[in-house]
Amino acid sequence: MRFVDPQAPPAQAAEPYTLSTSLAEQPVIGLMANGYPDSVTFLTHVEKSLAALLPGASFEHFDKGNASKLADVEMLDAAADRCTAVIAAYGH
Numbered sequence: 001m002r003f004v005d006p007q008a009p010p011a012q013a014a015e016p017y018t019l020s021t022s023l024a025e026q027p028v029i030g031l032m033a034n035g036y037p038d039s040v041t042f043l044t045h046v047e048k049s050l051a052a053l054l055p056g057a058s059f060e061h062f063d064k065g066n067a068s069k070l071a072d073v074e075m076l077d078a079a080a081d082r083c084t085a086v087i088a089a090y091g092h
Contacts, residue, residue, distance in 0.1 A: 021085050026056040030083035032075075034090045035067040043089050062086075 021027075031047060033039035040063055047059050060082050064071050067090070079086050 019085075023054055023057070023084065026058070027054065027084035028058050028060055028082060029054075030060045030062060030079045030086035032062040032071065032079060032086055032088045033064065034088065035064040035069075036090045039063075039067075039090050043087070046087065046089065 023029075029047075029050060031043040033043050040061070043061065050057060051059070060079070062071075062075055062079055064075070
């Protein structure tokens, strides 16, 4: 029996993703939940995983509260002012 991989070869070479922000020096990472059920819970788990990888990091939590609305200017300004980087996530 011979296994045939049905995937076509990539059309373009993979480009490695590199962070545009250094997380080496005690970063403040924003975790923005979009308001779907469990988005806050999911980001709590993300925080635990990141804290293990980045022991000097601290975290700021943001919650839109309603997935059908855009984040308001005050929340976006707070995230930009207080955070080195922000992770936006959703739940279901």
